[in-house]
Amino acid sequence: MNVIEADGLCHGVWLPGRQRLDILRGVELAVAEGESVAITGRSGSGKTTLLALLGLLTPVGEGTLAIAGRNVTNLSDRNRALWRNEHIGFVFQSYSLVRHLSAYRNVELPLRYGEGLHYRQRAQRVESALDSVGLRDRARSKPRQLSGGEQQRVAIARALVRHPAVILADEPTGALDVDTASTVLRTLRTACRERRTTLVVVTHDPQVAQGMDRVVRLMDGRLA
Amino acid sequence: MRHIAGHALSELRAHPWRAALSGLSLMVGALAIVAINMLSLITAEVFIAAAEQQDGRAATFGARLQLGVTQPDQLRAALLATTPVTVGGGAAAIVAEPSIRTGAGRPEDPIGTPLSFQEMRLIAGELSRVKRLPVLQGRWLAEDSAGAVELLFNQAAVRRWGGVGTVLRLKVTNDQPAITAAGVGIIADGGGDPRIYASLPALLRLRPAVLADTEVRLLIHHPTADIGTLTGIANRVALAAGGRLDGNLVRADQTAYLLEQLKSQRLAFSAVAAVALAIAALGILNIGLASIGERTRELVVRRAVGATRTAIVGQILLAAIAVGLISAAGAIGLAIVGAQWWVPTQIDPATAIEPPGVPWFAVATGVLATTAATLAGSIIPAVVAARLDVATALRD
Structure with a gap:
């Protein structure tokens, strides 16, 4: 079963002078459950735009998109937020942890939106997610008390905690040194494999791309 | 949520x-x-x-009373006639301002020393409820003091004569000797000139003609009563005092x-x-x-x-x-x-x-x-x- 099915996705922006700049020109992409895919391409090729569309951060203008078995092309902003909360996890390049919240509270964040869970269930999920990235003992630490690698592992735990169908990662190792990047990537891959979570990674790094089941390249607004 | x-x-x-x-x-x-x-x-x-302090609380109405020689019993009856005003928080008072040159002096002054001019008000009833006249020291005048004339001083009068316990000789009529009176309280009346307030019922017993050459005003304060009702009461007060209202009851306070x-x-x-x-x-x-x-x-x-x-x-x-x-x-x-x-x-x-x-x-x-x-x-x-x-x- 495909967790992501994109068909003819187009996206563009209007420039001054009523000129339209097409960024994506009919992207076709299908990613199966548990599969890991790397999206590569030159800077400005539209990788991040594609990730924003797949992550329901941007409404789909042209084409159709189905995530976790539901056609999400015409969802309202609210329903996109709820679907995102339930089925999509994000790992950002710059970790993007809320700095005044502890690691525990950061991981708990997605559970506090959308469908409510009892606090015991939340605690169980958060502890399990922190366990899976090896940071249970750092649950009380604030982001500033964690190293870059640890912060990214907390971000991975946050992406995993809802048990999403897909995790979208944007240059997840871009801000880390080689050794730390390797550890973080391994953690991400292992966690996704264990949970049969689909993983889509946007990256410039050939080594990261090689670690995925499949690599697709974005050129001239289309996947090659 | x-x-x-x-x-x-x-x-x-x-x-x-x-x-x-x-x-x-x-x-x-x-x-x-x-x-x-x-x-x-x-x-x-x-x-x-x-x-x-000067004119009465909201709302106070006043009228002149035309009285002749008034007996203490008539004054008492007049005050009794004001009782309906007290229903609903009202009060009434009779205030007399002698038209003669009133004077005051100390009892210890040598015999023959002329009394110096002193502004005076002769009062009966509940003036402290009609006007805002807080007692700063001592007490208000007793309703019916047995013979002794009691006085209240304003703050300027205190500076001139002394306060509570001060005994003065007062001239309130032209053709009769001065009487002795004692201060029982100090009040704030807002006035800058010395003023003494004397108990009218007690004074009337000693000098029955005191109201003969005096402008007498009836003041009635009531927060809600209408002027028609108050005029009726004022007429009964005047009759009980053996006189009549001189003119209409008119609004005396400035609060509105x-x-x-x-x-x-x-x-x-x-x-x-x-x-x-x-x-x-x-x-x-x-x-x-x-x-x-x-x-x-x-x-x-x-x-x-x-x-x-x-x-x-x-x-x-x-x-x-x-x-x-x-x-x-x-x-x-x-x-x-x-x-x-x-x-x-x-x-x-x-x-x-x-x-x-x-x-x-x-x-x-x-x-x-x-x-x-x-x-x-x-x-x-x-x-x-x-x-x-x-x-x-x-x-x-």
């Missing part, structure tokens, strides 16, 4: 200084409303108190006129209060917008992990409301302390000014206005936050 409240509380904990400064700004705004209102009340009270005059002053005070609150609201708006700018990343990350726009708006508004409520509670507490304990200590007890008490209406207005200002100052940042482009979560 519970989760939104949780986020709001975590927001307050995360930015305690910002929350404290916003709260302080609002509290100052609410307190400004209360303080300005109290200032307005006290300013009005200064004028009203002075007017009520003063309140009308003070309307524009109150309006000006309200405008100042509104400006104070608007400044507080703009402060909140400024802090709110600056905070959104500073927290853009956090807010888009929250949206990315599933927060709806409503949740973001709710989180920011609830945090603002919590700050507003805490500020309002602080403002109420300070307003109560100020109005109950501090303001009374600032008012000279030698005046007729009564401390205004806790201005609950102003407090309620302050709290409501604070909440409204909080919402007004937070709603724009909340909407701005909800409209942030969530796709920027992927870009630094």
Whole structure:
């Protein structure tokens, strides 16, 4: 079963002078459950735009998109937020942890939106997610008390905690040194494999791309 | 909702200084409303108190009484005839102003020393309830002192003659010798010249002709009664005293006129209060917008992990409301302390000014206005936050 099915996705922006700049020109992409895919391409090729569309951060203008078995092309902003909360996890390049919240509270964040869970269930999920990235003992630490690698592992735990169908990662190792990047990537891959979570990674790094089941390249607004 | 409240509380904990400064700004705004209102009340009270000292409380009506030689029993009957006025919180008094040159002197002065001029009022009934005449020391005149004439001094008279316990010789009629009277109290009547108030019933027993050459006025105070009813009572009082009303009963106090005059002053005070609150609201708006700018990343990350726009708006508004409520509670507490304990200590007890008490209406207005200002100052940042482009979560 495909967790992501994109068909003819187009996206563009209007420039001054009523000129339209097409960024994506009919992207076709299908990613199966548990599969890991790397999206590569030159800077400005539209990788991040594609990730924003797949992550329901941007409404789909042209084409159709189905995530976790539901056609999400015409969802309202609210329903996109709820679907995102339930089925999509994000790992950002710059970790993007809320700095005044502890690691525990950061991981708990997605559970506090959308469908409510009892606090015991939340605690169980958060502890399990922190366990899976090896940071249970750092649950009380604030982001500033964690190293870059640890912060990214907390971000991975946050992406995993809802048990999403897909995790979208944007240059997840871009801000880390080689050794730390390797550890973080391994953690991400292992966690996704264990949970049969689909993983889509946007990256410039050939080594990261090689670690995925499949690599697709974005050129001239289309996947090659 | 519970989760939104949780986020709001975590927001307050995360930015305690910002929350404290916003709260302080609002509290100052609410307190400004209360303080300005109290200032307005006290300013009005200064004028009203002075007017009520001189002319009577709202509403007081007066008429001249034309009396001949009046017997003490007739005066007593006249005072009895005022009883219906007391129903519903009214009071009545008879005030006589001798037309002769009244005088006073000390008993120990050598025989033959002429008495010096002293302004005097002869009073019967409840003048202290008709006019605002607080007793600063001693007591008010006894209703029926057995023979002895009692006196009240205003503050200027105290400086001239002495206070409670001072014994004076008084000339109240032209052709009879002076009588001896003793001071029993000091009152604040607002007058700058020495004035002595003597007990008319006691004086009448010693000098039955005292009212013959005297202008006598009947004063009736009642907060609600109509002039027709009061005129009927005044006529019965005049008859009981063996005389008649000379002219109509007319409004004697100036409070209605003063309140009308003070309307524009109150309006000006309200405008100042509104400006104070608007400044507080703009402060909140400024802090709110600056905070959104500073927290853009956090807010888009929250949206990315599933927060709806409503949740973001709710989180920011609830945090603002919590700050507003805490500020309002602080403002109420300070307003109560100020109005109950501090303001009374600032008012000279030698005046007729009564401390205004806790201005609950102003407090309620302050709290409501604070909440409204909080919402007004937070709603724009909340909407701005909800409209942030969530796709920027992927870009630094």
